[in-house]
Amino acid sequence: xxxxxxxxxxxxxxxxxxxxxxxxxxGFWNAPVQAFDMPADLEAKLPPDTVVIxxxxxxxxxxxxxxxxxxxxxxxxxxxxxRAEDDMTLTRAxxxxxxxxxxxxxxxxxxxxxxxLLVFRYEYYDQVRLIHTDGRGHPPADAPHSKMGHSVxxxxxxxxxxxxxxxxxxTITNNGLDHSDDIRxxxxxxxxPDGKALEASQWxxxxxxxxxxxxRYIRWGxxxxxxxxxxxxxxxxxxxxxxxxQDAD
Amino acid sequence: MKRLARLxxxxxxxxxxxxxxxxxxxxxxxxxxxxxxxxxGKVTSFRFTNPHGTVALTVTKPDGKIEEWRAETNAPVILSxxxxxxxxxxxxxxxxxxxxxxxxxxxxxxxxxxxxxxxxLIGTAPFGRQDQS
Numbered sequence: 265x266x267x268x269x270x271x272x273x274x275x276x277x278x279x280x281x282x283x284x285x286x287x288x289x290x291g292f293w294n295a296p297v298q299a300f301d302m303p304a305d306l307e308a309k310l311p312p313d314t315v316v317i318x319x320x321x322x323x324x325x326x327x328x329x330x331x332x333x334x335x336x337x338x339x340x341x342x343x344x345x346x347r348a349e350d351d352m353t354l355t356r357a358x359x360x361x362x363x364x365x366x367x368x369x370x371x372x373x374x375x376x377x378x379x380x381l382l383v384f385r386y387e388y389y390d391q392v393r394l395i396h397t398d399g400r401g402h403p404p405a406d407a408p409h410s411k412m413g414h415s416v417x418x419x420x421x422x423x424x425x426x427x428x429x430x431x432x433x434x435t436i437t438n439n440g441l442d443h444s445d446d447i448r449x450x451x452x453x454x455x456x457p458d459g460k461a462l463e464a465s466q467w468x469x470x471x472x473x474x475x476x477x478x479x480r481y482i483r484w485g486x487x488x489x490x491x492x493x494x495x496x497x498x499x500x501x502x503x504x505x506x507x508x509x510q511d512a513d
Numbered sequence: 514m515k516r517l518a519r520l521x522x523x524x525x526x527x528x529x530x531x532x533x534x535x536x537x538x539x540x541x542x543x544x545x546x547x548x549x550x551x552x553x554g555k556v557t558s559f560r561f562t563n564p565h566g567t568v569a570l571t572v573t574k575p576d577g578k579i580e581e582w583r584a585e586t587n588a589p590v591i592l593s594x595x596x597x598x599x600x601x602x603x604x605x606x607x608x609x610x611x612x613x614x615x616x617x618x619x620x621x622x623x624x625x626x627x628x629x630x631x632x633x634l635i636g637t638a639p640f641g642r643q644d645q646s
Binding site: 348 | 538565569588590594617
């Protein structure tokens with residue numbers, strides 16, 4: 265894996281993105297702390313029966329709120345019995361979420377772009393994502409699934425369209441709603457006209473957990489910083505466990 | 514012992530449950546944004562590691578009763594952009610912390626700001642709900 269990432273980065277720095285005559289998304293993109301409405305033209309490209317959920321950036325849904333997503337009975341039952349504190353253990357404290365949730369999280373990321381490949385390097389849990397734009401397809405359905413999944417991309421005008429499959433089950437809204445291994449996600453990335461921000465629509469379907477489809481709109485401002493090491497330390501869970509309950513609110 | 518047993522059971526349940534969730538926990542689920550809490554005490558430990566830093570305090574109440582409190586910070590990758598380092602708080606130091614209380618009633622809060630014994634803000638800016646990372 266380390267070799268693959270190194271090879272990808274080497275490719276990214278040795279071949280200029282301009283060779284493909286497509287927008288260059290390279291750069292450091294600040295954490296998306298502010299929420300915005302999805303532009304009408306991006307929303308018009310969403311498939312039918314899709315709800316745009318408003319939990320991008322700083323916003324978060326409390327327990328039992330899913331922003332208009334319609335849960336299957338099984339997913340609803342799971343969310344109902346979910347106990348947040350069960351995740352605060354040594355074995356779980358450093359499990360990264362999948363890109364379905366973390367794409368909108370309040371952490372920066374950087375993009376390295378080359379012909380045939382983009383590398384998205386996220387600060388959140390030190391995750392790295394490869395977006396293949398060389399025309400390849402997805403691997404067979406039984407290929408390994410991961411938190412970043414397998415992504416292929418193509419350009420439609422000034423928009424990078426990314427299709428992601430092979431995602432390992434993880435949270436959608438960080439409050440007990442989890443997607444299955446069969447979720448599919450489509451994102452559309454583009455620069456704002458002034459080039460000062462990167463914006464994206466994120467759409468996902470998952471028949472095992474959702475009776476409709478979900479979408480988000482995310483905007484990252486262009487920054488001048490570095491992705492910092494996350495190096496998650498699971499002993500945080502022991503700190504949380506080390507306090508005694510008094511009176512619940 | 515009963516508490517340890519309860520925690521062990523919770524851990525066991527978590528292990529056998531689907532491997533879906535993760536533990537960078539939700540502010541909205543764990544903390545009450547409508548309430549605030551402020552305590553002054555002596556630092557017993559300060560951890561500066563992701564996903565969250567923690568500050569442990571010994572707080573002496575007016576009646577002499579001792580309470581143990583912990584504050585959870587934003588992810589240190591965020592703190593480091595606001596002037597914090599792993600030496601920003603030291604054991605033995607007296608500080609005042611304020612933030613949002615845990616919904617479950619524990620002596621546990623999400624840090625909004627920390628000030629030293631002279632009232633000086635630690636770091637360059639406090640943290641708000643928009644920094645829920």
